[in-house]
Amino acid sequence: MSVPGASDQKPSKKDFVSDQDVRWCPGCGDYAILSQVQKVLPELGIARERFAFISGIGCSSRFPYYVNTYGFHSIHGRAPAIATGLKATRPELSVWIVTGDGDALSIGGNHLIHILRRNLDVNILLFNNKIYGLTKGQYSPTSEVGKVTKSTPIGSIDHPFDPIALALGAEASFVARSVDVETKHLQDIVRRAHHHKGTSFVEILQNCNVFNDGAFADVTEKTTKADATLVLEHGKPLIFGKNRDKGIRLRNFQPEVVALGEGISESDLLVHDERNPALAYLIARLGPPHFPTPIGVFTAVDRPCYEDGLNAQVIAARARQQPDLATLFNRGDTWVVR
Amino acid sequence: MPDGATSNSKRVEPRDRVVIRFAGDSGDGMQVTGTQFTTESALAGNDLATLPDFPAEIRAPAGTLAGVSAFQLNFASDEVFTPGDDLDVLVAMNPAALKVNVGDLKPGGILIVDREGFNEQNLKKAEYDRNPLGDGSLDRYQLFQADVTKLTSAALKDLGLSARAVFRCRNFFCLGMTSWLYHRPIGPSESWLSDKFKKTPELVEANIRALRAGYNFAENSELFAVSYEIRPATIAPGKYRNITGNAATALGFVAAARKAGRPIFLGSYPITPASDILHELSGLKQFDVYTFQAEDEIAGIGAALGAAFGGAIAITTTSGPGMNLKAETMGLALAVELPLIITDIQRAGPSTGMPTTTEQADLLMAMYGRHGEAPVPILAAATPADCFAMAFEAVRIAVRYMTPVILLTDGYLANGAEPWLIPDPASLPDIPVQLRTDPNGFFPYLRDQVTLSRPWVVPGTPALEHRIGGLEKEYLTGNVSYAPMNHEQMIRVRARKIAGIVRDIPPTEVLGPETGDLLVLGWGSTFGAITQAVRELGAAGHRVAQAHLRYLNPLPPDLGSILRRYRTVLVPEMNLGQLVRLIRAEYLVDAVGFNKIQGRPFKVSEIVSRCLRLLNGTTLEESVTEEHP
Numbered sequence: 001m002s003v004p005g006a007s008d009q010k011p012s013k014k015d016f017v018s019d020q021d022v023r024w025c026p027g028c029g030d031y032a033i034l035s036q037v038q039k040v041l042p043e044l045g046i047a048r049e050r051f052a053f054i055s056g057i058g059c060s061s062r063f064p065y066y067v068n069t070y071g072f073h074s075i076h077g078r079a080p081a082i083a084t085g086l087k088a089t090r091p092e093l094s095v096w097i098v099t100g101d102g103d104a105l106s107i108g109g110n111h112l113i114h115i116l117r118r119n120l121d122v123n124i125l126l127f128n129n130k131i132y133g134l135t136k137g138q139y140s141p142t143s144e145v146g147k148v149t150k151s152t153p154i155g156s157i158d159h160p161f162d163p164i165a166l167a168l169g170a171e172a173s174f175v176a177r178s179v180d181v182e183t184k185h186l187q188d189i190v191r192r193a194h195h196h197k198g199t200s201f202v203e204i205l206q207n208c209n210v211f212n213d214g215a216f217a218d219v220t221e222k223t224t225k226a227d228a229t230l231v232l233e234h235g236k237p238l239i240f241g242k243n244r245d246k247g248i249r250l251r252n253f254q255p256e257v258v259a260l261g262e263g264i265s266e267s268d269l270l271v272h273d274e275r276n277p278a279l280a281y282l283i284a285r286l287g288p289p290h291f292p293t294p295i296g297v298f299t300a301v302d303r304p305c306y307e308d309g310l311n312a313q314v315i316a317a318r319a320r321q322q323p324d325l326a327t328l329f330n331r332g333d334t335w336v337v338r
Numbered sequence: 339m340p341d342g343a344t345s346n347s348k349r350v351e352p353r354d355r356v357v358i359r360f361a362g363d364s365g366d367g368m369q370v371t372g373t374q375f376t377t378e379s380a381l382a383g384n385d386l387a388t389l390p391d392f393p394a395e396i397r398a399p400a401g402t403l404a405g406v407s408a409f410q411l412n413f414a415s416d417e418v419f420t421p422g423d424d425l426d427v428l429v430a431m432n433p434a435a436l437k438v439n440v441g442d443l444k445p446g447g448i449l450i451v452d453r454e455g456f457n458e459q460n461l462k463k464a465e466y467d468r469n470p471l472g473d474g475s476l477d478r479y480q481l482f483q484a485d486v487t488k489l490t491s492a493a494l495k496d497l498g499l500s501a502r503a504v505f506r507c508r509n510f511f512c513l514g515m516t517s518w519l520y521h522r523p524i525g526p527s528e529s530w531l532s533d534k535f536k537k538t539p540e541l542v543e544a545n546i547r548a549l550r551a552g553y554n555f556a557e558n559s560e561l562f563a564v565s566y567e568i569r570p571a572t573i574a575p576g577k578y579r580n581i582t583g584n585a586a587t588a589l590g591f592v593a594a595a596r597k598a599g600r601p602i603f604l605g606s607y608p609i610t611p612a613s614d615i616l617h618e619l620s621g622l623k624q625f626d627v628y629t630f631q632a633e634d635e636i637a638g639i640g641a642a643l644g645a646a647f648g649g650a651i652a653i654t655t656t657s658g659p660g661m662n663l664k665a666e667t668m669g670l671a672l673a674v675e676l677p678l679i680i681t682d683i684q685r686a687g688p689s690t691g692m693p694t695t696t697e698q699a700d701l702l703m704a705m706y707g708r709h710g711e712a713p714v715p716i717l718a719a720a721t722p723a724d725c726f727a728m729a730f731e732a733v734r735i736a737v738r739y740m741t742p743v744i745l746l747t748d749g750y751l752a753n754g755a756e757p758w759l760i761p762d763p764a765s766l767p768d769i770p771v772q773l774r775t776d777p778n779g780f781f782p783y784l785r786d787q788v789t790l791s792r793p794w795v796v797p798g799t800p801a802l803e804h805r806i807g808g809l810e811k812e813y814l815t816g817n818v819s820y821a822p823m824n825h826e827q828m829i830r831v832r833a834r835k836i837a838g839i840v841r842d843i844p845p846t847e848v849l850g851p852e853t854g855d856l857l858v859l860g861w862g863s864t865f866g867a868i869t870q871a872v873r874e875l876g877a878a879g880h881r882v883a884q885a886h887l888r889y890l891n892p893l894p895p896d897l898g899s900i901l902r903r904y905r906t907v908l909v910p911e912m913n914l915g916q917l918v919r920l921i922r923a924e925y926l927v928d929a930v931g932f933n934k935i936q937g938r939p940f941k942v943s944e945i946v947s948r949c950l951r952l953l954n955g956t957t958l959e960e961s962v963t964e965e966h967p
Contacts, residue, residue, distance in 0.1 A: 018805070020817065052797040054644070057808075065805050065818065070797035072647055073807025074640070075670050081605075081632065081640030086797070088641070089603050089628055090648040093797050111640070114633040310628055317623035325593055325763035328622070333377045333526060334579045334760065 011042035018068040024059060029180035029206035030127060034066055036186045037125070041067075044194055046094050053096045054083045056103040059134050060127040060206075063098040077108025080115035080124070084306075087120045091307045094194070095122040102132050105141040105163060113170035118306035119198045125190070126163055126203050127180075131212035149211075163203045164298055165284040168277065173198035175280065175298040180206040181220050185231075185295065192297060198305055205293075219293050230286065232296030237269035238283075240292050248286070255282060257291060274300040348557075353566045355414030356520060357422030360512070361439045362431030363400050364393055364407040367509035371429075372409025374513055374530060378522035380580050380757055383570025384413040387722075387866065388580075388755045389421035389939075392694060401463040406438045413520075415569040419866035421754060423941040427519075429512050431455055431486075433464035440476070449479040450515065452486035452508065482561055486511050486552075493551035494544050503541070507548035514552020521567050524549055574759060581758040583722035583751035584611070587655075587681060588618035590729025592625050595651040597730075598737055598769035601626035603645030605638040606655045610693045611749040612683040615655045635663035639680065643667055646676040647806075649773060649796035651733055655681040657749075658700050659690065661707070668742050669708045672832065674806040675783075675792045677736035677743075680714075681729075684748040684862075686937040695937025696749035698862050699913035704744045705891060705920065711829045713836040715739070716891040718746040720865035723758040725751060728888060734769050735842065739835060740791035746890070748912075750863040750939050777801040782816035790835035792816075840895045848900060850876055850883030855953055857904035859929065861887040861917050864910050864940055871945035880953055887917070893924060901927045906952055908932055910945055 016038045024030045041051065051069035055061035057076035064071030074082050079097045087095045097115075104112045104126050115122070131149065132138040138151040139158065147156040167175045174196040178189040186204065193200035205216040218228035226242035238248035239260070247269035249258045258264050273279055280299035287293050358375070362368045369390055376388050391408040398405030412422035427448040430436040432455040443449060456471050470476055471483060490511045494504050510527075517524045528546050535541040556562050581589075595602040606616045608631065620629040628650070632638035639654040646652035656664060661682050671678045684700045686692035704716045715735055719728040725747055732745040774780065774793035782804040783792045795802045804816060812819035813827050848857075850872055860868045865886050872884040885900055887893070901907055901921070907929040909918040915931035922929055932948050934940055 020805075047800065049798055049800045049803055052647075064807070069803050071803075071805035071807075072644075072674070073805065073809065074643075075666055075808055078636060078640040078667065081637035082644035082647070084632075084637070085603055085605055085630065085641030085644030085646075085650075085652070086648045087644075088630060089601060089645045089650045090797065093648070110633055111637055114637065310630075314623045314626060314628060318626075321624040323596070323625045325596055328589065328592065328625070329760045329763065330577070330579070332579055333381065333530075334577055335381050335383070336577050337383070337573045337575050 011048060013038045013042060015048060016041045016068050018066050020065045022066050023062065025210050027209040028059070029129065029208070030060060030063070032180045032183065033125070033127060033186065033204055033206065034063060036183055037190055038067065040187050040190045040194070041069075043191070044094070050092065051094050051096065052086060053098060054079045054086070055098045056108055057134070058100040058103045058132075059208075060098055060100040061103060077103055077106070078111060079103070080108065080111035083122050084115055084118070084120055087122050088307045088310055091121070091311060095120075097122055097124045099124065099126050100133075101126065101128045101130060101140045101142045101163070105161070105166070109141075113166070116167055116170040116172040116199050116201060119171075119173050119303050120307055121197055121199070121305045123193045123200045124202065126201070127206040128163055128203050129206045129208035129212055130215045131208050133208050133211055137211035162284060162287070165281070167201040168280055168284055168299065172201045172299070173303045174200040174300045176201070177203045177205065177295045177298070179216065179219055179295060180204055182295070189297070192300070196300055198303055218288065219295070228288070228292050230292040230294040232272050232283065232294050232298065234272055234274045234297065237266045237271050239266065239269065248291070255286060255291070274298070277301065348562070349564045350567050351564055353568050354416065355412065355418070355422075356426045356566065356568060357410065357412045357424065358427040358429070358516065359408050359410040359425050359439060359442070360429045361406060361408040361435035362509070363434065364395075364397055364405045365400060366407070366431045367506065368407045368409050368431070371509040371513045372411060374527045375516060375522065376411050376580055376755065377526050377530070378517060378524065379411065379413040380578065381526050382522055382568070383573075384415065384568055385418040385571035385573055386411060386413040386580075386757065387418045387421045388412075389750065390753050399463070401432055401434055401460045403434045403438055403464060406435050408435070408439060413568060415571050417571065418756070419870045420939070420942060423943050427516070429516060431508065431512070433460050433466050433470070436470065437464050437466065440479075443479055445478045447479050448482065448519075449476060450482045450484065450512070452512075453483040454485055454487040484515065484555070484561060489551060489555055490548050493547045497540060497544055497547075499540065499544055503544065507544050510545045510548040511552035511555075514549040514554075515556040517549075518553045518556035519562060519565050521565060524553055573757070576759045578757040578759055580755050581723055581726070582614070582753060582755045583719065583725040583747050584614040584683070584753070585618055586723055586725035586758065587719075587729045587745075587747060588615045588622070590726040591619065591651070591653055591679070591733060592622055592627065593726070593763065593766055594730040594733030594769055595627075596625060596763075597766055598651055598733065598771045600649060600651045600771055601628060602653060603628045603630065603642055603650040604653045604655065605630045605632050605641035605645070607632050607635045607638045607660065609635075609657045609660050611685060611752045612655045612657045612660075612681065614752065615681065615683075635660040636667060639664040639667040639678070643671050643676060643678055646671070646678050647674075647797070649794070651679075651737070652677065653679045653681065655683070657683045657685045657693070658687045661700060661703060665708050668714060669710065669712050670808045671742040672712055672714060673808050673811070675740045677740055677794070679729075679732045679736055679743050679745060681732075681745045681747070683752045684746060686935075692937045694749065696863065696939060697912050697935065697937065698748055698864070699916065699935070700746065701861070701890065701913070701916040702919070704746060711833065713833050714742050714744050714891065715836055715839050716744045716746060716889075718862045718888055718890055719751055720862065720886050720888055722751050722754050722756045724865075724888070726758065730766070735839060737769055737771055738791065738842075739789055739839060740794060741836065746862060748863050754863075773799070774802065775799050781814045782806065783811055783814055785831070790831060790838060837892050840892045843889045843892070843894045846885050846887070846894045846896050846900055848883050848885050851881050852883070853903040854881030854883055855905045856880070856882045856949060857901065857907045858882065858884045858945070858949065859887070859901070859907055859909050859917070859921065860884070861890060861911070864912065867940040867942050867945055868910060870942040871949065874942070874946055875949055880949070882949060882953070890917070890920075893920070898925045901925055901929070906930060908949060908952055910934070910940055910948070912939065
């Protein structure tokens with residue numbers, strides 16, 4: 001693929017590191033995510049100046065300052081709106097939105113669902129740490145009921161929602177989940193998000209070691225993660241567990257965890273199909289306490305992109321009619337005064 | 339075929355100006371009737387101004403007072419500045435339309451009604467105890483009762499149309515009658531009908547028949563003994579069309595973007611009375627116009643700002659409630675110093691207020707309605723056609739100074755219309771846009787020495803990658819900085835940049851004597867009423883002048899000296915006194931406010947009488963309401 005504007009030298013990770021000091025808390029999961037993204041970007045065959053990273057407000061939204069591309073750190077929740085205007089008029093750019101559970105799901109919930117519905121070809125990286133970090137520890141829309149935080153000293157009474165299920169409900173064409181410390185898996189998902197044509201929604205489970213440490217310990221701790229994580233692979237049965245001896249089966253339209261062997265074989269299990277939205281809804285509902293947390297690509301389907309439709313209309317209009325100001329000004333009934 | 343010539347058997351009287359209002363149920367087609375009468379009048383060579391007045395409800399129950407829709411037109415053989423104060427002619431299709439509008443009809447004025455519309459049911463809906471057509475209550479007017487419904491049916495009887503379809507042709511019967519009465523040519527309306535209903539030829543036939551039937555009825559029946567002639571006005575030569583403020587705004591944006599050589603991006607959420615700009619621009623994609631109907635007001639301006647980052651002429655359009663929602667993004671736009679035009683078609687507030695009516699109460703919000711020190715240039719159009727010029731100017735300033743610009747119009751300008759001298763596109767100035775591509779010596783906030791604007795660098799430009807955002811910037815590099823002195827420097831440089839726009843403001847035009855007893859200072863849509871009032875006062879020998887502000891932030895550099903040349907300054911506004919506050923604060927001039935907050939524009943007579951009281955020595959602040967309790 002020819003890349004206009006690309007330099008002759010092959011780009012590397014350091015080309016995507018800006019000169020600004022990274023100022024997340026030591027031990028924050030954001031460092032790992034930044035590093036994986038910076039590793040993937042140079043591989044994509046896109047000139048650095050063609051990337052634009054747009055963010056809202058929150059810890060995650062500092063991300064653009066640290067990536068040496070074009071970047072826009074905007075206002076709380078509005079990154080999808082700003083990205084929409086940019087991508088709609090500049091479809092050749094590779095546009096990335098970096099956001100968090102508060103930014104995307106609370107104050108910016110409206111913009112999130114509408115960008116997913118319109119399916120602009122942008123990539124959304126949602127760092128979900130189930131807490132408000134930058135404001136120093138209030139519960140978020142993904143915090144569990146009963147969560148004790150600074151603003152909920154006797155426990156949260158807010159029912160949370162699941163970002164994956166929300167994205168699927170908003171007609172997202174690509175929905176995936178990864179984990180901050182799963183470096184290889186995260187790189188693969190980021191790469192796939194880039195290659196998907198349409199809005200790619202990636203929830204990244206991210207540890208806030210200051211205000212919500214260990215929120216995803218079950219999926220990150222060596223001792224528990226194999227049993228607590230279900231790695232989705234297209235065309236493969238839903239198998240998990242340290243010994244890969246457990247699976248997900250559907251009985252009476254209800255998913256259940258079954259042990260392989262004892263009369264149950266792989267052929268009895270659900271087989272993942274990224275092209276099947278109904279299955280994606282079902283898998284999105286899996287998770288603790290009764291199920292492992294699915295990670296990987298839930299769904300990846302083809303759907304027209306908003307910016308393509310918009311640009312096609314502009315091009316078609318130009319083909320139909322000359323953009324002539326005099327014609328425009330003289331439209332309708334006119335009269336001459338002498 | 340009727341062509342504007344009248345039969346010899348009836349008397350013809352000359353008139354200098356006529357104010358006519360068509361009023362009926364919102365389903366009666368009064369807006370179409372008024373618009374067609376306007377076109378006919380323009381083609382007859384009169385100067386004119388129009389104002390529609392329609393209910394907020396799409397279809398209030400038929401026949402009720404809430405469902406009355408009206409269209410007013412002032413046409414004359416000399417200059418017209420407003421749609422007119424009091425009516426010479428009222429066409430009322432039903433009792434509700436009569437009740438709502440008859441108070442504006444001059445004594446002796448012409449009142450044309452559809453007699454059959456005054457049935458028991460409609461009278462009840464309009465809350466009449468007795469039929470006003472028979473109780474003498476309308477004796478002070480020239481009442482003409484025509485059986486419009488019956489005559490229309492008779493004219494269409496062999497077409498096989500439903501009763502409902504026939505009923506809907508009544509408005510063209512009325513247009514025919516009034517066209518005869520004022521010697522309007524009906525040919526343009528026939529052409530319009532032929533085009534409008536070209537897919538349903540039976541409706542073309544039906545409406546043209548109704549139009550001609552109305553015309554012939556007026557000519558031949560005994561009802562009208564006199565018709566009126568309004569000679570063509572003396573108007574600057576050239577080619578004209580009638581244009582509403584919203585259409586002119588849209589065209590101004592398109593013209594500016596062409597002159598800047600950039601695409602347009604409009605991010606907008608539907609809101610009355612701004613939506614017509616979105617409608618207009620969405621049909622002009624051949625001019626590289628990208629329109630985006632956003633999920634909300636915030637996304638509308640957010641997407642526009644994103645498009646500005648990408649190099650487009652970025653626009654958002656809204657009305658008052660939407661301005662509140664856009665405030666935070668305006669602050670971001672001025673912090674990242676990207677060009678963006680925010681158009682506020684003001685309407686009566688607060689809150690939802692009276693959405694279809696006009697007001698000028700968003701000036702102080704435009705001026706101060708953002709947190710922090712957040713100066714934004716503010717422009718205001720004075721007339722419907724002036725919306726073109728000010729939209730163009732808003733784009734020019736936004737691009738030259740890399741700043742959000744607020745353009746204020748209002749519901750009265752947006753929906754009102756006047757003849758527009760169609761400009762030659764070649765005569766419009768270019769808007770130079772330089773997208774920086776040179777990496778040598780580049781800093782994101784390196785400022786132009788004259789304008790203090792930073793360079794516009796769009797993503798995709800090699801070797802100029804940089805980050806912008808809402809956090810405070812380091813003066814030159816644009817990196818995040820919390821340094822105390824840097825913050826003050828940035829606050830001051832942003833303020834200086836906006837204040838420096840005065841260098842672009844043309845001298846303020848003063849109409850009337852250079853010094854005198856009274857200066858009437860206005861802004862926005864009060865222009866027409868003030869102009870007419872000042873002319874009348876001048877003609878009566880008073881030393882009264884007028885200045886009208888189209889630049890509200892910064893204010894024109896010559897304004898202070900102008901204000902001091904008059905003994906008194908009067909500021910009429912459709913608010914509780916917003917410009918007057920700015921003027922008093924800025925110039926320490928004891929300007930006097932004159933306020934009307936009724937969702938309706940000032941009448942010329944209201945301004946004249948207020949001026950006269952001032953000239954006679956009363957300087958207390960007054961409102962229109964206090965005059966007419």
